[in-house]
Amino acid sequence: MSVVNNVAALDPVAPQLAWSDTPFASLRSVRTDAWARLPAGYVRSAIHLSSWPDxxxxxxxxxxxxxxxxxxxxxxxxxxxxxxxxxxxxxxxxxxxxxxxxx
Ligand SMILES: [Zn+2]
Known part of the structure; x- marks a missing residue:
């Protein structure tokens, strides 16, 4: 479990709100290194989906x-x-x- 959390922590992000026809949330990455951002993004998404309450x-x-x-x-x-x-x-x-x- 700690490996998953460590990979997710490779890329600290800040939530951003945009508005087109509906509100849309995205995450702004602090890092520019794609090799750190890519696995962290996948792991963050997996954590988010697996812990969805509903x-x-x-x-x-x-x-x-x-x-x-x-x-x-x-x-x-x-x-x-x-x-x-x-x-x-x-x-x-x-x-x-x-x-x-x-x-
Ligand atoms: Zn669609």
Missing amino acids: DDKLTACTVPRCVRYFVKVHGRQEFCRPSCGNRARAARFCHRHRADSGR
């Missing part, structure tokens, strides 16, 4: 090619962001339109 609400986004996970705010939520919902609706529309035109 793991039944943590789910993967259903949009193809989206690799994000998110916490469900309500039971029917399928997408990590509104932009993923828009991509899914556009893909369904194109699929229906192609099926109606007989192609």
Whole structure:
């Protein structure tokens, strides 16, 4: 266990808040050495996911090619962001339109 914590501590970070269409949290690294930042980032993510208190609400986004996970705010939520919902609706529309035109 201490190895995991030591690797996570290789890269001290500071939380940052950004705002586009929704609030988005990120971590700003203090170090510039990518060989220390990369394993520390992976281990931090693993620690965060394995200690998530409400793991039944943590789910993967259903949009193809989206690799994000998110916490469900309500039971029917399928997408990590509104932009993923828009991509899914556009893909369904194109699929229906192609099926109606007989192609
Ligand atoms: Zn997504």
